[in-house]
Amino acid sequence: EDQVTQSPEALRLQEGESSSLNCSYTVSGLRGLFWYRQDPGKGPEFLFTLYSAGEEKEKERLKATLTKKESFLHITAPKPEDSATYLCAVHPVSNTGKLIFGQGTTLQVKP
Amino acid sequence: NAGVTQTPKFQVLKTGQSMTLQCAQDMNHEYMSWYRQDPGMGLRLIHYSVGAGITDQGEVPNGYNVSRSTTEDFPLRLLSAAPSQTSVYFCASHPSGLNYGYTFGSGTRLTVV
Numbered sequence: 001e002d003q004v005t006q007s008p009e010a011l012r013l014q015e016g017e018s019s020s021l022n023c024s025y026t027v028s029g030l031r032g033l034f035w036y037r038q039d040p041g042k043g044p045e046f047l048f049t050l051y052s053a054g055e056e057k058e059k060e061r062l063k064a065t066l067t068k069k070e071s072f073l074h075i076t077a078p079k080p081e082d083s084a085t086y087l088c089a090v091h092p093v094s095n096t097g098k099l100i101f102g103q104g105t106t107l108q109v110k111p
Numbered sequence: 112n113a114g115v116t117q118t119p120k121f122q123v124l125k126t127g128q129s130m131t132l133q134c135a136q137d138m139n140h141e142y143m144s145w146y147r148q149d150p151g152m153g154l155r156l157i158h159y160s161v162g163a164g165i166t167d168q169g170e171v172p173n174g175y176n177v178s179r180s181t182t183e184d185f186p187l188r189l190l191s192a193a194p195s196q197t198s199v200y201f202c203a204s205h206p207s208g209l210n211y212g213y214t215f216g217s218g219t220r221l222t223v224v
Binding site for chain 2: 051091102
């Protein structure tokens with residue numbers, strides 16, 4: 001069964017304190033892995049697509065990496081505006097139009 | 112571009128009532144889908160469409176109906192609302208390529224009393 005598990009569920013950081021969020025996945029065949037950011041009361045906002053093991057993508061203070069079993073979202077020197085819920089999702093090869101989401105990690109960055 | 116537009120933003124229904132959640136996209140995306148988001152459950156797929164006239168069921172389709180007569184619109188119908196359908200509903204669209212992921216609407220918060 002295709003499955004995505006994110007950890008931790010919640011993370012509190014001080015401004016400037018770097019950390020990583022984990023996304024472990026089990027899928028019969030991976031077409032792509034996505035990271036999204038979701039602010040309260042809003043829809044998920046696309047951050048990255050990763051396609052194959054070893055791939056890395058960066059955007060400002062965020063860097064996403066991918067292995068055959070998991071993905072990490074590294075947050076370097078976070079700021080309070082990085083506070084949000086970060087969602088990981090996989091798009092299996094066998095399904096079109098179907099994303100399988102993890103439950104998300106809620107990040108709070110305190111000044 | 113407006114992206115994905117969902118209406119209404121909030122809705123309260125009585126048990127047994129029916130309603131349609133609207134979703135429209137202006138990006139000419141082939142694929143559209145509906146998800147519901149519940150605390151502790153994450154986002155779960157309800158129905159999806161790979162093009163006009165083609166729809167299929169997702170993980171939690173019971174109690175919902177969809178149709179796709181145009182590329183732009185993908186309405187979600189609740190046939191007879193139940194309290195278990197209280198949730199936040201998101202519509203999403205994407206093209207055949209995944210470089211820019213799925214584009215999500217801002218959601219409809221539905222309460223069934």
